[in-house]
Each structure stands twice: as structure tokens, then as C-alpha cells.
Amino acid sequence: MENSQKIALIREETWLAQYEPQIQRRFDRYQEAIREIDDFSGNILEYASVHNFYGVHYEAWRKGWVYREWAPAATQLYFFGDFNDWDRSAHPMKKSGRGDWEIFLPFEQYKDSFTHGSKVKVHVIAENGALDRIPAYIRRVIQDEITHDVAGQLWFAESFKWTDHSFTTKNSLKQPLIYECHVGMSQEKLGVGTYQEFEELTLPRIKAAGYNTIQMMAVMEHPYYGSFGYHVSNFFAPTSRFGTPEELKSMINKAHEMGIAVVMDIVHSHAIKNVNEGLNEFDGSENQYFHPGDKGYHEAWDSKVFDYAKREVQQFLLSNIRYWLEEFHFDGFRFDGVTSIMYHHHGLFMDFDSVDLYFDENVDEDAVLYLQLANTLIHNLNPQNISIAEDMSGMPGLARPIADGGIGFDFRMAMGVPDFWIKTLKHKQDEEWDMFELWHQLTNRPQAERSIGYAESHDQALVGDQTLAFRLMKEDMYFSMSLLQQNLVVDRGIALHKLIRLITLTLGGEGYLNFIGNEFGHPDWVDFPREGNDWSHQYARRQWSLVDDPLLRYGQLDTWDKAIIKLATDYQLLASAPAVQLQLDPDKKILAYERSGLIFVFSFHPTESFFGLPIHIKDAGEYKILLNSDENKFSGFERLDSKVHYFTDEHQCIKLYVPNRTVLVLEKN
Numbered sequence: 001m002e003n004s005q006k007i008a009l010i011r012e013e014t015w016l017a018q019y020e021p022q023i024q025r026r027f028d029r030y031q032e033a034i035r036e037i038d039d040f041s042g043n044i045l046e047y048a049s050v051h052n053f054y055g056v057h058y059e060a061w062r063k064g065w066v067y068r069e070w071a072p073a074a075t076q077l078y079f080f081g082d083f084n085d086w087d088r089s090a091h092p093m094k095k096s097g098r099g100d101w102e103i104f105l106p107f108e109q110y111k112d113s114f115t116h117g118s119k120v121k122v123h124v125i126a127e128n129g130a131l132d133r134i135p136a137y138i139r140r141v142i143q144d145e146i147t148h149d150v151a152g153q154l155w156f157a158e159s160f161k162w163t164d165h166s167f168t169t170k171n172s173l174k175q176p177l178i179y180e181c182h183v184g185m186s187q188e189k190l191g192v193g194t195y196q197e198f199e200e201l202t203l204p205r206i207k208a209a210g211y212n213t214i215q216m217m218a219v220m221e222h223p224y225y226g227s228f229g230y231h232v233s234n235f236f237a238p239t240s241r242f243g244t245p246e247e248l249k250s251m252i253n254k255a256h257e258m259g260i261a262v263v264m265d266i267v268h269s270h271a272i273k274n275v276n277e278g279l280n281e282f283d284g285s286e287n288q289y290f291h292p293g294d295k296g297y298h299e300a301w302d303s304k305v306f307d308y309a310k311r312e313v314q315q316f317l318l319s320n321i322r323y324w325l326e327e328f329h330f331d332g333f334r335f336d337g338v339t340s341i342m343y344h345h346h347g348l349f350m351d352f353d354s355v356d357l358y359f360d361e362n363v364d365e366d367a368v369l370y371l372q373l374a375n376t377l378i379h380n381l382n383p384q385n386i387s388i389a390e391d392m393s394g395m396p397g398l399a400r401p402i403a404d405g406g407i408g409f410d411f412r413m414a415m416g417v418p419d420f421w422i423k424t425l426k427h428k429q430d431e432e433w434d435m436f437e438l439w440h441q442l443t444n445r446p447q448a449e450r451s452i453g454y455a456e457s458h459d460q461a462l463v464g465d466q467t468l469a470f471r472l473m474k475e476d477m478y479f480s481m482s483l484l485q486q487n488l489v490v491d492r493g494i495a496l497h498k499l500i501r502l503i504t505l506t507l508g509g510e511g512y513l514n515f516i517g518n519e520f521g522h523p524d525w526v527d528f529p530r531e532g533n534d535w536s537h538q539y540a541r542r543q544w545s546l547v548d549d550p551l552l553r554y555g556q557l558d559t560w561d562k563a564i565i566k567l568a569t570d571y572q573l574l575a576s577a578p579a580v581q582l583q584l585d586p587d588k589k590i591l592a593y594e595r596s597g598l599i600f601v602f603s604f605h606p607t608e609s610f611f612g613l614p615i616h617i618k619d620a621g622e623y624k625i626l627l628n629s630d631e632n633k634f635s636g637f638e639r640l641d642s643k644v645h646y647f648t649d650e651h652q653c654i655k656l657y658v659p660n661r662t663v664l665v666l667e668k669n
Contacts, residue, residue, distance in 0.1 A: 009397045009405030012448060015355070016396055022359040023397070023405045029365065030372045030402060037373075040311075048318035048377050051236060054100075055137030056120070056154065064106040065114060067122075069135060070312060071283035072099025074126040079103050081120030081151070083113040088123040088132075099283075116156035126284020128275075134234060136279055136316075140245065141221045141234045150223060150233075150277050153240075160249040162329065164256035169331045169384045172213040172261035175574035176386065176411065176511035177565055179211040180457055182218050183242045183251075184225065185526065186516060188544050190537040192225070195247040199254045202516075205544070206260065209519060209558075210565035213261045213386075215334050217458065219248070219324075220267060223277045226528035228458070230336065231303060232267045233277035235320045238328070245328075252329050261331040263386055264324055268317050268374075269337030270303040280304050289313055298340065300348055308341075309366035317370065318377050325381055332378060332386030335409070339393045341367045352393045368407060375408030386410055388452060399449035406449075414451040414509050417442060418460055421500060425471050430492075430606035435586050438604075442507035443578065453508020455500050457515050461526045463539065469521030469557075472496055477523040481546075481553045492606075494553060495636075495661035497521055498629045502564050502663055503602055506595055510574050519561035520547040520554045556635035563634070567627060567665065571596045583615055590658070599623065599666040603658045609639070614653040619668060622647050623654055627665035636662070645669060 007027060010020050034044070041047040056067045067079050077093040083105070084090045093101040105114055119142070121132045134141060138152035186202045187193035193202075206214060218229025221237040229239070238248050252262045271289070272278040279289045289312075290296040290304040298305050307313050324330050339347035344362050352358075371389075378385045389398050389409040400406025420441040424433060445451050456468045470477060472493035480487035501519075505512045523546070527539035546554045568574060576596035583592040589604040592615050601615055617623070623646045630636035639659045646654040646666070656664065 007405035008403075009400060013396060013446075019355070019359045026365065026368060026372075027402070027405050029369055033369055033373065034376070044318070044373065044377050044380060045322070047315060048322045050315045051137055051319040051323045055135060055139065055236070058107075058156075062104065063108070064104055065110070066102060066104050067093070067135070069093070069101045069122060069137075070099055071101055071124060071126075071288070073283040073285040073288065074101070074124050075284075076125040077101040078123040078125075079120065080123055082118035083110055083115075083120070093122075114154065116154060118154050119151040120154060121151055124282065124284070126281075128281050128284045131275065133275075133282060134277060136282060137236050138234060139236055140240060141237045141277075142240050143223065152234075155245060157244070157246055160246050160253075162249070162253055164253050164329060167256035167259070169261045169386060171259070172263075172331065173384060173386060173410065175568065175572060176213045176261075176388075176452065176513075177211045177568060177574075178213045178215050178263070178452065178511065178513040179206045179209065179516065180215040180217065180513055181206075181516040182228070182458070183216065184218065185528075185540045186542055188541055190541065192241055192537075193541075195243040195251045198242075199247075199251040203251070203254055203258060203260070207258045209562055210569055211514070212259065212569070213263055213331075214255060215263045215265060215388075215513070217265045219264050223272070223274065226530045227272075228462075228526075228528065229265070230267055230301075231272040231274075233272045233274060233279075235271075235316075236323055249328055256329070261386065262329075263332045263334055263388065264328075264330045265336055266321070266324070266333040267336045268306065268320070268370075269335075269340045270298050270301055270305055273297075273302065273304050278304075289316065295344070298346060300346065301340075305346075307366075308364070308370040314370060314373065318373060321374055321377055322381065325378070325385065331384075332388070332410075334388040334390060334413075335371070335374075336390055338371065338389040338391040338398070339395075341371065342391070342395060343393070347393055350393070355396075358393070358395055371407050371409075372402050376402065379408070388413065390415070392416075396446070397449075399446075399451070404448075411450045411452050411509075411511055413457075413513075414445060414453045417453055417504060417508050418456050421455055421468065421504075422460065422471070425468075430604070433589060433604050435584050435589060435591050435604070438503075439507075439581065439584060439591060442503065445509070447578070450511065451509035452511040452513050453504050454513035455504040455508075456518055457513060458526065461515055461518065461522075463525045463527035466525060467518055467522060468500065469493065469497055469518070470523055470525070473521075477521070483551050483553060490553070492661070494521070494557060495629070496604075497557060498560050498634060499602060499604065499661065499663050501561065502629070503591075503600075505564055505568060506573055506600060507579055507593070512568065512574060514561070517542040517544075520558035522546070553635045556633060560629065560634040563627060567598075571598060573598070580618075582617070588613075594618065597668070598626065599664075601656060601658060601664045601666070603660055603662050605660045607660055609657070609659040611657050612655045613658050614649075614651070614655050616651070616653050617648050618652070620648040620652050622669040623666045624669050625664055626667045628662070629664075630659055630662045640664070 093103040140153040140155040220232045221234035388411045392415045397406035399409040399412040402408045476489040529535040579593040579595040592601045625642045
């Protein structure tokens with residue numbers, strides 16, 4: 001094939017030339033899959049609409065409700081619940097030739113018993129016995145607080161009145177400034193937060209902070225709260241522990257009114273193995289939704305692995321995507337565990353230190369195809385929808401268009417950045433920090449793929465790990481954050497916290513992410529109620545009173561975060577071309593660069609300040625300080641006069657006073 005005919009990923013990334021057959025095959029399989037989908041369903045939108053067929057629906061033309069379930073290996077299904085006094089044998093379902101089961105309930109006969117809020121289950125007789133199950137496409141699931149019994153719940157609420165028709169995600173797509181959050185732990189109370197509380201109390205904080213996108217975790221129903229929402233049982237049910245579906249819709253609608261996009265953390269990488277609540281062995285077989293045997297078990301996560309090659313599984317997952325986008329007006333997804341999806345080994349115990357590992361027999365080509373189809377659907381439904389991949393392997397082309405030979409995500413998470421900060425803080429003294437390594441780690445990414453940079457996410461906040469603030473300040477945070485006292489550990493921690501977050505924001509990607517509360521240095525890890533902590537909510541909440549207290553330094557960190565997010569917004573920093581290095585001094589720990597017309601000068605030196613430090617500027621003229629981390633309002637020491645202007649000399653340098661552990665942002669006057 002001539003070079004001009006090569007797909008863009010090969011043509012532009014010449015280091016992938018030897019893998020052209022694999023990349024071409026990936027593209028060809030996608031095209032063939034689309035042709036088959038078009039032949040089977042007409043188009044991918046229809047292919048992804050089986051949620052409108054399966055589950056419980058009112059059919060006006062038949063004047064009644066129909067419930068359908070796909071369970072090909074089952075011997076018999078019975079629909080039961082409040083409507084028939086929980087009689088497991090009174091309502092048998094009929095099976096079709098392709099493994100679908102169906103029952104029809106006439107309106108006139110059941111209008112007083114088959115009602116909004118009543119509970120239902122399906123009794124499945126199969127090779128694994130006679131078991132009560134939750135319908136696979138159920139829209140709401142509730143758990144009894146005393147018995148912990150789980151049941152599906154009929155939800156026939158009136159249609160929600162959306163007012164977000166004029167909302168657009170153009171700002172989020174251009175440069176996503178993401179506020180990652182969890183509704184349940186978003187309040188200060190010792191309990192589970194609700195959608196309504198989040199709308200009334202937390203959304204205004206996010207708006208004031210300047211973020212343009214929310215990333216919501218733990219939306220899909222999960223029986224164990226402590227799983228952080230990652231052991232999903234009911235894929236079409238928003239978790240009822242936070243409130244009703246209408247309250248979730250109201251929360252999203254309010255975010256849109258505020259100009260904030262809402263991205264959902266979607267878990268298609270695995271599913272809970274529980275038989276009572278989830279999909280596992282639904283029809284009695286182990287390979288209905290999942291791979292059989294060891295291939296269908298995720299050893300690290302103790303969960304089940306989807307068979308992405310199976311048409312019915314593809315339709316289940318793709319319909320799930322369409323459902324959340326259309327029913328709840330989500331603006332896109334952050335796909336969890338993409339590494340686990342793409343490889344048979346799930347990325348476990350792998351360093352991905354060879355390019356061969358991206359294209360060898362351990363790549364699950366069916367799973368990669370599923371991700372391509374998912375991205376096609378997401379963007380066909382609305383070109384402004386956002387898709388983000390969480391992948392630690394570095395798969396080439398992950399965030400490139402499918403037509404280029406990619407997998408089609410809009411962004412990829414820069415997962416190496418927080419790992420770099422953890423390793424640096426754990427294993428190096430301040431004077432050992434390597435400026436060359438810092439620059440490399442924050443800028444070394446595929447130029448044709450957009451990344452979401454972040455210093456820490458929920459992963460770094462979990463119990464057993466430490467937040468950035470706690471890693472910097474340890475227990476001193478609990479006793480020495482008052483404005484009225486001095487503490488060297490806290491001084492160092494706050495200074496570095498500010499520098500790390502700004503340099504990550506401006507160098508680390510084309511988007512940026514912060515986990516709820518970490519912007520002001522929330523002191524505690526996240527630990528959900530469990531037996532090991534006596535079911536305490538102490539660490540499954542956010543202590544907003546800390547940032548609201550004018551006598552504590554948390555508020556000053558929050559002020560800094562607002563300032564840097566505003567800077568990124570006003571100057572479209574992350575939508576601009578990558579930063580250009582101006583100066584790197586390994587001994588002075590100085591790093592200076594230009595991005596979007598602004599000059600950033602970082603000093604990571606632990607003790608020494610520099611007078612008359614020359615910084616070479618490409619554009620001669622007069623410069624003023626736009627942002628200075630040493631200001632008192634940012635918990636600094638006011639060692640600089642921000643009103644002073646600086647002029648380039650005959651060598652086209654400006655000479656600055658740069659205090660230790662400080663960053664200056666300058667703009668041409």
C-alpha cells in the first residue's frame with residue numbers, strides 16, 4: 001500500500017509501521033461490523049434500542065403492559081410481585097424461538113395492582129435451580145433496609161419537564177475542566193447524600209469553582225455501597241440510595257442551566273458476580289452475558305467479564321449507552337477500566353514496556369471492536385457528546401477517530417501523571433526533584449490524542465492511599481491549618497500543593513480533572529461504611545465546613561484553585577497549542593514555559609530564592625504578573641510586589657525575583 005493510502009495512525013505515527021496489518025485489521029473488522037449491523041437492524045441506533053423491547057413497557061395499541069426477557073437457556077420464567085401477591089407460579093411467561101420470554105398484562109385487569117412503585121421479580125427455572133431474579137432491563141431497584149432483600153420496582157412517574165434544550169457541551173469539548181464527584185459522599189452529614197442535596201448544595205459550589213464538567217461516579221445501581229459504584233448489578237437503574245430517577249434528572253437539568261456538562265462514569269468493564277442481584281447465570285448458564293469458565297472471571301475485581309463478541313451482549317451494552325444519554329440527558333461517559341476491557345489479561349501485572357503488547361494475541365479484538373461501536377453510537381446520537389477512556393496501558397490510537405485507525409474516544413486519562421507525583425513525593429527529597437523528568441512526564445503524550453491531566457482522582461483518595469494534601473502534610477493537617485499559627489510542614493505542603501496542581505493543569509493535557517474536595521486539600525482519604533470500620537460514614541463525606549471557615553487555610557487553597565481554573569477558562573489554556581519550554585535549570589529547580597501567550601515560571605527550590613533571574617522571552621516587550629502563588633490570599637508570604645512590570649532587555653530576557661516554591665504567571669502588557 002502506498003504511503004498516501006495508509007490510514008492516518010500509521011502514516012503519522014511511523015513507529016507503528018510494523019504493526020500496520022494489525023491496525024488495518026482492526027479498522028476492517030469495524031467496517032465489517034457496521035455493515036452487519038446495518039443489515040441486521042438498519043443502523044447502529046436501531047441496533048442499540050433493545051431496551052425499548054426488553055423489560056417492562058406499556059403498549060398502548062395492546063392496552064396493557066408487556067414484560068420481555070432474554071434467557072435462552074432457561075426452562076421456564078414466571079413474572080411475580082406485588083401485583084399477584086408474590087405468587088411464583090401464577091404468571092408463566094412464553095418463550096420464543098430465539099430465547100426471548102414474554103408475558104402480557106391487560107390494563108383493565110391489572111390497573112389497580114400493577115402500579116407505580118410496586119415491586120416485581122422474575123422466577124427463573126434453569127440448570128442452576130429455581131431462583132428469584134431481578135429483570136435484566138429493570139429501570140429501578142430498591143433494597144429493603146432491614147432484610148436487605150432486593151427487588152425491581154415499577155416506575156411509572158410522569159415525564160420529567162426538561163428545560164435544557166439550549167445547552168451545549170462546546171466548552172467542555174474544547175477544554176474539559178472536570179469536577180469528579182460521588183453524590184453519596186458529597187455532603188458533610190454522617191450519611192448518604194442525595195441527588196436533591198447535590199443539586200441544592202453542591203452544584204452551586206462547582207459553578208463558583210469554575211469547572212465546566214461534572215463526572216458522576218456510582219450512578220448505576222450497585223448493592224454494596226462500599227464498591228464505589230464499580231460492582232454494578234442493574235445497568236439500567238440509577239441507584240435508588242441517592243433518590244428517584246426524577247431527582248437525578250432534575251440535578252442534571254440544573255447543571256445544564258448552570259452551563260455545566262454532566263459525564264457519567266460508566267462501568268462496562270465488568271459486572272457483579274452476585275446471582276441474586278445481577279446478571280450472572282441469569283438463564284442458568286455461565287455464558288449468557290459473560291465468557292464461560294476462567295475467561296469470564298476477573299480475578300482482581302472478583303467479578304464477571306462480558307463476552308463482547310456476542311450480539312446480544314453488544315446490544316445490551318450499546319442500548320445501555322443510548323438509554324443513559326437519552327433518558328437522563330447525560331453528555332457522555334468516562335469509560336472505566338478500558339485497559340481491562342481491551343486485553344485478555346486485563347492489564348494485570350503488566351508494565352506495557354514493549355509496543356508488541358498493544359498488538360499481540362492478548363489483545364481482545366472483540367472488546368476493542370465493542371469500544372469502537374460504543375464511540376460510534378455516542379457520537380451518532382450527538383456529535384457533541386463526550387467520551388473519555390481510562391486506560392493505563394497506553395494503547396496507540398485510543399483517542400483518535402476510528403477513520404484514522406483509532407478507537408474513537410475524544411480524550412484519554414493521563415494516568416501516568418498522578419503516578420509520577422506519588423512516586424516523586426514518596427521516594428525523593430525535595431532537593432532531588434528532577435526538572436527534566438518533571439517536564440517529560442507532564443508533556444510526553446501522543447500529540448494527536450487529547451488527554452485529561454490530573455494530579456489526583458478518586459483512585460488516589462481511597463483508603464490505603466493518600467490524597468495529595470495528606471501526602472504532603474500528614475497529620476499536621478489536623479492540628480496546624482489555622483491562619484493564626486505557623487507550621488513548616490504545612491507551609492511546604494501548601495506551597496507544593498499549589499505548584500503541583502497548576503503545573504499539572506497547564507502541562508498535563510488538553511483537559512483537567514479534580515476530585516471533589518481535593519481542590520481545597522481535603523484532609524481525609526475515602527473509606528465507605530463497611531464491617532471493618534463499624535459501618536461508619538466518617539470518611540465517606542466531604543467536610544465543607546473546613547473550606548468555609550475563614551480562620552483555616554483550606555479556604556486559601558480553594559481561592560487558589562478558583563484562580564487557576566479561571567485562568568484556564570479565560571485564556572483557553574488547554575485548548576491552545578502545547579507549552580513551549582523557555583528555560584529549565586536543574587540546579588535552581590526552575591522551569592519556565594509559554595502557553596497560550598502566558599509565561600509560567602516555576603521554582604521548586606526548597607530553600608533558595610533568586611534575584612534578577614533572567615528568563616528568555618520569545619516576544620519582546622513589557623510584562624506584568626497575572627498570578628502569583630505567594631500572595632497572602634493564596635496562603636503565601638507576600639514576598640513579591642505584583643504591581644511591578646518587567647521589560648525585556650537587549651538579550652530579550654526579563655529579570656525576575658522568584659521566591660522558593662513559587663509560581664509566577666506573566667502576561668504581555
